[in-house]
Each structure stands twice: as C-alpha cells, then as structure tokens.
Amino acid sequence: MDKYKLVGFRGEGGQNSFRSRLQRSFPRFLAYCGMMRACRSVPQFRRRKSYAIGLSVPGDADFDIYNAAASYAAHGRAIVHGGDDDTEIVTRNGSRWTKTREMELLATSAKRHRVLVVVDKGTGFPDSFRLAADGIVAVGPILPRHVIAGAKLCLGADVTPEQAAFIATVPLAIISAAMRPGRSISHAVTLMKKAIQPKQKEVSGPTLDDLHGLGEAGAWGRELATDLADWRAGRIGWEDVDRGVLLSGPPGTGKTTFAGALARSCGVRLVLGSLARWQAKGHLGDLLKAMRGAFDEARENAPSIIFLDEIDAVGDRERFNGDNAQYCVEVVSALLECIDGAESREGIVIVGACNHPHRLDAALVRAGRLDRHVRISFPDQEGREGILRWHLQGLLPDADLSAVAVATEGWSGASLEQLVRQARRRARRGRREMVLDDLSAELPRPVAIPAEMRRRAAVHETGHVIVALALACGELVSVSVESAIVPDPQRLQNGGGACFRDKSIKERTHDELLDSIAVRLGGIAAEEVILGQRSAGGGGGRGSDLHTATLLALAFEASYGLGEGLAYLAGDDEEELLAALKLDRFLHERVDRILLDQLRRVTEIIERQRLDVEGVAAALLAKGSLSAGEVREIVAGQSGLQLVEQG
Template identity: 40%
Template sequence: MSFIKKNISVTKSVRDYALFCTFKHALRRHPVFASGRAGLVLLNAPEGYLPKDYGNAVVAELYPDDDFRRADAGFMYIGVKDKPDKAKGDYEDDCQNKKRAVIVVEHGAVVPPEVILGADIIVDILPISARDFRAACHVVLGMKVSDEEANRILQYPHDHVWAALRRGRPVSDVIRRLSEVVIQQDVSAPKRPERDVPPLSVMHGYGDAKEWGVNLARDISDWQNGRITWDDIDRGIVLSGPPGVGKSIFAKAVAKECDVKLIATSLGRWQARGHLGDLLRAMRADFAAAKDAAPAILFIDEIDSVGDREKFTHDNKDYSVQVVNGFLECLDGLDGREGVVVIAATNNIARIDPAVLRAGRLDRHVKIPLPDGQARLAILHQHIEGIILIDVLAPLRAATVGMTGADLAKVARDARRLARREKRALTVDDLRAALPEVVRIDGEYRRSIAVHEAGHTVVGNELKHGTYLGTQIVDQVVMNGADQQGGAAYFDMPRVCRRDRYFYHGQITIMLAGLAAEEVILGSTGDGAGSGSNSDLAMATRLATLIETMFGMGASFRHSSATSDEELEKLRAGDRELAFRVDCKLASQFVRAKEILESNRSLLDAVTDALVESGTITPKQYEELARQHQMRQVGQVGGVNDFKTDAYKDGTSLKQDSLSGAA
C-alpha cells in the first residue's frame, strides 16, 4: 500500500487505477526502469485508447513525491494527428536528455526515427483486463467483482462503465443499468451502418486514376480467367495530390471494382511495432498477407514517409537507408509479387526515393486533381445518396470551388444534420447553408484583378510566348480559406523546343507582368502576386534561381540538384552572391515588362476595360484590340519590337494567373 499513499491521483477513479495497472504491466518489460532507475520507454497504446488516458499513471510513475521541478524526468504523447516534426521537437524538449522518460503513442501514429532510436524498449500496453478491472474496483470502491462479472461489464462501452460504477452500488445493479441503457439506445436510435464505398466505375473526380483502376479490374479478370499473364498487369501505382482528394477512398473503390481484398497499411503502422527489426518484420508481414490473399491490393498511405536515401540526415541515415532497402526488397519479392497490386499515396512525389519509382516497382504515377465543377456536383450528389437531382444542385457549383471530396462529404454531413434537427427531408437550402460564404468581386477590386491579368495578357502576346488561348477573371470567390484564382491568362506552348536563357527570361518577364501592370495603371502593387507557392513571385523566384544553379545559364556552370522551394531558399540564404544575382534578374525582367506595357499603354487599358466589362477575352477579341492599338501607333516604332525573338517558344504549358487576393 506504500504506492497508494504516495500516489493518490490514480486511486480516485476505477478508470485511472485500471489504466495504471495495464501501464505497470507494460513497464515490467524493462526491469531497470520499473525499479526506479534510468531509462526511456516507448509504450504503444492499444487501439481505441488515447495516450492522454495514461496521464495520471505516467505522472504517478515519474513523480511519486509530486516534486516536478527536482525530478529529472519527462514524458510526451504522440497522436495520429501529430506531424513527425512536432513529435521530434517535443521529444528533444521533453525526453531526450532526461534521466527517466516515458513516451505514449496512439495506435497508428507515425513515430519519428529519432524517437525509435532513443527508446531503450518499445512495449505494447494491453487493454484493460478482467484482473485489472477487479483490482481497481477493490482498491477504489472496496467492491468485490468476480472474473465472470468483470468480463461481462467490460463488454460495454468503457465510458458507460466508469459512469455506472459508484461506491456502495452492487455489481448486479451496475450490470443492470448498463444493459438497460444499451437496450434503450438500440430501440430508440438504431445504429445506421456506415456508408459503403461504391465501385470505382461509378465514382467521380479521379480523372486518369479512374481510367487506370477500371482497366486494372478488366486485367485482373482476364488474368484470373487465364487470358493474360501477370506480366501484362501494372504492378503498382503512386497517387499524388493534395490532402482530401480521396486517395484512401480510391484504393477502397479500386478493390471493390476488382472484387479483391484490400490490405491498408503505412510506415507509421510499421514503426509502431518497435525497433528496426520489428518494423521490417511488420512490413514483410503485410506484403506476405497480400500475397496469401492474392489477387489483392496492398494500399500504402503516405509513402513519402519512407523517404529518399539521398536526402537523409547523417544522424539517422543508416536506420532510414535500411528502411528504404527493406521496402525495395518487398516490392521486388524473392519469388515475385504475382497477384498483388500496390497502390501508394503521397502528398509530395518529390520526397520518394527514385528507386521506388523504377520500372517494375511503382513505375506509374497519376496525380489526382481537385475535382472540376461537374465532378464536384456529382460527388455531392453521391454523398447525399441521390435524394436531390443533380440538375437541382447546379446553383451550388460556384460555392464549391476549390473543394476536395472530403470537403464535400463534410458539407453533406452538415446539411443532413440541419435537416435532422428540423425533422424533415434534406433540401438544397440545407446544402447551401452548409457551404462557405460566396463573396462577389466588383468595383475597384474587380478592376485591380483585371489590370493584373491584362498585364500578363499583353506581355505574353507581345513576346509571342506560345499560343494565346484567352483570359478571364472571376465574378466571385468562396470564403473557405483555400487558394483561389482571381483570374488567369492562358498560353499554350509546344511540348518540345529549345530553351535557352532568352526563353527563361521571357517566362520571368511574363510572370512579373501582372505586377508591372499594377504599377503602370494603379501606381502601386498589391499582395496577391505573392500568395502561395504557385503565385507569380514564387514561380519567378524559383525559375530565376534554377537559371543560376541548375541550367548553366548564370554566373557559373556549377550544377545543383536542389529543386524544391525549401532547398532553393537555403541556397539563397547561404550564398549572398546568388541571392543578389536572383534579385537583379527579377528586377531587370520587371523593368522589361513595365517598358513593354508603357509602350502599349492604350492596349493595356483596352484589355483591362474589356475584362472589367465581360470578365473574359478570347484570342479573336484580343486581335481586334491589338489591331486598333496598332492603327493608333501607325508611324511610331513599337516598344515591343525591341524584344522580338524566335527564342520565345516554350515546351510546356504556361498559365499566368493571380490569386483571388491579387491586385
């Protein structure tokens, strides 16, 4: 009883004492730590339990005398929603240099390699057993409970169990109360089964990925019927795209379409099993399970967590390299991978080791885009189970701009909740109420966007940088926090051409033309051209840096493999001369764009007025405006002639646009 006297916190409730019992059972796997000496233990909470559930148990273990300041001890929790960088930072602050430390991890959470390497032991905490429950009832309530009664009580939701237990209340009364509540809930509010994911062929918004999945289903059927060999089937695919576009749901829909078993996993689940050897065993076990169930689909979420061997830091390089090598071995398989298709998902394809994407492994990459207007309506129609005709949903198209499939699912849930509260059928008004606010763009703000896009339009055409397709600005924006375009000027270029310094300088000039137009007409620039990684300034800065560091078109021929914005920013921050050259390049091309626009001021004004008036300009309309401008310039040397060159032919598609905040 010495423990009970020192640690009153865990004896205040049956719940806390029962959890403490399971916690102490797990610590016995590390006898040195359990005896009160130094150590760092990582404990995996069972599925359905939260790390913070063990808070009182952790505090009772680490601070038995309630002296938090003097004790050289620390603890932390890692949840499924915690980013690896956050977990790493918490570990360094709270546990890494402590004499005694405890880390509790939620089931399915991603544990950074630094934490895995630092732990002396990794142990699974077991769920509350009948023995733990009986001990807790005895210590906290003075209640005697048999094994049979304990097992029966623990079948009920644990939150109900803790609420039903009170000092002096007989066990039979506790069981009666629990059963009556469950019966009442079953009668009054029957649980509705979860909505099943439909086959891929009837889903919307997946673009090329849908075509791949439907074709895969045909191929697997042909393979099962002996018409083709497994060599004729795609072994795997990597899906990339922003969060919420439905990569996980896609895997379920493909499995449904193919009528095969789906096995879902991730590096986080493998890491949760323990040290490197445990991780690799868990990885191989999932591949083996998929092969045993063949034909089957193995879905690996957040595949970029496996990493790229060329980008690992020195401290954890050996550990991480072995993880990648183990994954490659599983992909190859000593006796093949017949019957197993691997679908991997990532938000960032650039973080994946190139060897993973090599032919014969995950050699096909498909990007899942944000759904377009028609797809958004179809997805919403599917989430409301078709009870409102899709044509009736058409007015909601504008309010759903920029939404993912997950966003639309939330809209449907919120709308159903509104209808339930008023005890009536779902209506379009419920969906409209669940959508974010739509704000109309007009007045001076509309004109500022028109000025910006007119700048891209005029400079792009004067430099003859590809084939002009048209320009448009939006009439309204959705206040949902997502990056949205206020307008765009579209140019189409040949896929293959020679690209030299003049070509790339021309691209930068067009990118900065929106800002230049603002300064020419409005006298100052707005902040929209710098909003987001795909903004005008971000793209121009990125390209100017690559010219200097990768393309061999700068002050030296030195090559750098840095391509991401983060890597390029580090290069500029560490090299003042490089940063200065990039600044000069941007400044000179801004001046160039401004000179072109000043030489074509009447055309710039005309394009701006047309955009304000109608919101769009077609190539034919632009030709007419340019013809009228040329007629006014007869007898004068056009400023644009100074910039004519055959080098301005691109090999990729170029779109110059501004976000909704652009001016």
C-alpha cells in the same frame, strides 16, 4: 538460445516413445511434416551427416507450434537411429540478430554435430550463418496428405480429401483450437470456416463505378480489374498485369477511397500499410517486421492489393543527413526489398499514394516497381455532381445539382462529403426532410470585390497578357476578372487569371526562360505603371507570380548553367532549389538580379504599350472575361502591339 536434448532413447523403444510424443498434438504433427519435408532438401540431412540448416517458418501466430515441432525434426533421426544426440536448436522470432548473438550462433555451428536455426519470415538469417549453413530452406504450405495422415494418427479420425484440402489452407493456430479430440471433423471444419471469415470479408463501400471525377485513375482501375479477371482465367500471364502504380494528388482527392473501391471492383483483398502504421509498432526492428508482415499478408491472400498510403513519408536516400540518416536508409532499403525482393510477387498489386511524388526515392519509381504514375486531381463539374449524388445516397433524386456543382469549383471529394453532411444536419435540426436549399445554405457566401480592387486585378491580369503577346511567349486562351470571391483563409484569394496554353515540347533556352520570368512579372509591372504602386497580389504563397518567377530564376542560375556561373548547385525541383537559395548568399544575389532585370524589362514594355493595357483592362472590367481573339481586336484598335526585342 533454446536447447532441447533428448538422450537415452534407442532402437525400437525410442521410436515408439518418439511417435507417442509426436502424436499428442495434431498441429504439431503437421508442422513436423512440413519441417521434415523442407530439411530433406538438404543432402547432409538426408544422409544422416552433421549439418547446419536455417529453417524459415511461416506465420507469426504459428511460430510456437513450429518451434515445438523443431525438436522432433532435429532430434528425431538421432532418436530413431541411435547414437549420442549432439543437436542444438536456435530459434529467433521478431528480434534482430545482434553481433553477440551472431558470434554465439557461429560458435554453436562449429561445436555441435547438428544445428537447426528456426526463424520466422520477418527475421531472416545473419550473413555469417548463411556462409556456414549447409542449407537455408523455407517450410512450405501444409499438404492435404499430411492432414489425412495426421488426423488418423493423432485424432483417430478420417478426413475426406475435400476436407483435407480446406484444412491445409488454415493457420495452425486455428487448427489447434478447432480440431480437438472427440469433435467431429465436419464440425471442426465449420468452426474453422467461421474463424477465418473475418479475414476474408470485404468491408462494404463504393466500387469504381460509384466514384466520380477520378479521370485517368478510374480508367486505369477498370483496366486493372479486367486484367486481373483475365489473369485468373489464364488468358494472360502475370507479366502483362500492371503490378505497381503510384497515385498522386492534393489532399482530399480520395486516394484512400480509391484504393478501397479498386479492391472491391477487382474482387481482391486490400492490405493497408504506411510508414506511420509501421512505426507505431516500436523501434526499427519492429517497424521492419510490421512492414514485411504487411507484404506477407498480401502474399498469403493473393491475388491482393497492398495500399501504401503517404509513401512520400519514406523519403529519398539522396536527401538524408544527420543522426537519423542510417535509420531512414534502412527503411527505404527494406521497402525496396519488399516491393521487388527475391520472393515471388505474383498476384500482388502494389498501389502507393502520396501528395508529393517528387520527394520519392528514384529507386521506388523505376521500371518494375511503382513504374505507372496516375494523378488524381480535383473533380470537374460533372465529377462534383456525381460525388454529391453518391453522398446523398438517394436523397433529392430529382433535384438539379448543377448550381451547387458550379459553386464548388476547386473543391475536393472530402469537402463535398462535408457539405452533404452539414446539409443533412441542417435538415435534422429542422425535424424535416432534406431539401436542395439545405445544400445551398451551407455553401460559403461570395463577397463582392470592391471596385478599386477589381480594377487592380484587371490591370494586373492584363499586364501578363500584354507582356506575353509582346514577347510571343505562350499561346493566350483567355483572361478573366472576378466580381465576387468566397473568403477562404486556407487559400490565396484569386481575383482573376490569364490562361495560356503551353507548348507540348519546350526548348528551355536562355531567352525562353527569361521571357517566362518576364511574363510572370508583367502583372506587378502593370500595377506600378498604371496605378502608381503594386500590391501584395503578386506574391504571398505557392503558385503566386513571385513564387514561380523565383523558381525559374533559381533553375536558370543553379541547375541549368544559363546564368552567371556553370556550377550545378541543385536539382530543378522546388525543394532543392529553395534550400540552395537559403544557404547560398551569392546565389540569392544572382537570382535577385535576374528578377530585377526582368521587372525593368517588362516595365518598359508596359509603358510602351500603356494604351493597350488600359483598353484591355477596361473591356475586361465591363465583360468579366475576354477570349484571345477579343484581346487581339482591342489591341489592334489601339496603337497596335509592338513586338520587343528578346533578351
């Protein structure tokens, strides 16, 4: 505990000494004025009674100045008006209140006539002191009138109202360095403007109009820019602005780039935050302080956007267990407090970004927090061409990039940027200007699919189609088979696909779910019936036929109560379902029975419709793709499709 005792000063002589000590530092005088103004809101302080006051001061960089001014705010009244000084000042900056410290603080509050506890915004007060205190108050912003009075008293200088209004917005630490005795006020103001310029300067980069392939996210961002402009002009209230949004999408789709472009389009400050960035500061107390500091920075620079990257790393309190559970719960709770705490959030837009939105705590995405969900997917062909144009930065202005855009289907913005970078390098190595062939040369070369593999792919995809038509499950759009693929060890090799249009509203009944599982197993059943054995093409990774069929069967048994038992064992999201499958041997057996039963069922359908499968597969091999109408014509020209009994 930091203790200051100033005794022996009484009457007029004590007042003169007090004033002479206070006027030695202009920033300390400003801090003193702010603290006195805050303390006067507590009746006991105004009436010169005993008091216990908690004082929250702004800004870590200025804490030492406020700390020095605290002795004048707390002792000053006793000095001026006489009497024994029975005052104690306790300061806390950036460290947690331990149980021992709390007990010492309570003992001091009971023993001393006057107790002033000074903390920074990120530290807060123990609950026990909040009960004992006569008031918990925050030091407000510096007032221009205090600047004018302080400059006259401490520096003997005259400050204009315009200069005072600006100086009142500058941190005390910068004021302390810039406003020195003998230096003109105009020169000091110029120095202060230069000192704060880096904080306000926006990093150059694209705006939303420069980015392509954003889809829904781009439309939302432009709406936000309009709303913020209307809010600044007073045409709408802050309650009409989208204050929290969650961006989700695969890695590399440009969520971080979007945040920077959004801030530039809106003309506001961008504050970056993430769990990894905050954890780098140290232990839990340091992490929480860094987290609150990010929100304080956003609040001090409002209007602003605070971008919380990889927010799914924070986790869900429902899933925490083990030794670190309490730590994780405190992190989530602190983030919720920052997002939707007692302090005003006017002027602050919170943008969270993640790859896995289903891993977020439900409280984070409830109404009033990150309640708007915007998805950023891989760009379409037009978007890919626009992204290429942006990264080319004026190169190849007349070149037709459509062929490159088609060849990069499924690529992220980050991959397209890398493609342009590699093409630039190729041109540099040749000591020449870049040409379109440099881009084409850097594209992965497709490899022709062997005839036997292509036939297997055609049979496999046709199996899905015939089963879906037989069970009237889903609306067929098209089916295709590739003649060549681009080898990529990071992705499943897709030799073809059947495209269905799902119903907008699903009943998800017992029969409908079993039919959905059956359609997903139609491919491997067709391989077994037509080709004699199935390949590994039905599994091998997320999104494969076996993966999606297994998840449906798991939800059927463990979540929906439609299987052998009614017990609710897991939620219907993938992570919970697969965790339950690994832990419960009996659940594993039940899910396996469902899959085997449906495989037998679709095998019977394929055997019964063998001519249809072979006819559609042959046409698919010849043409490469078939529409739903073409498939139906082929089936009608064969034996005719037989609808089978559900179940």
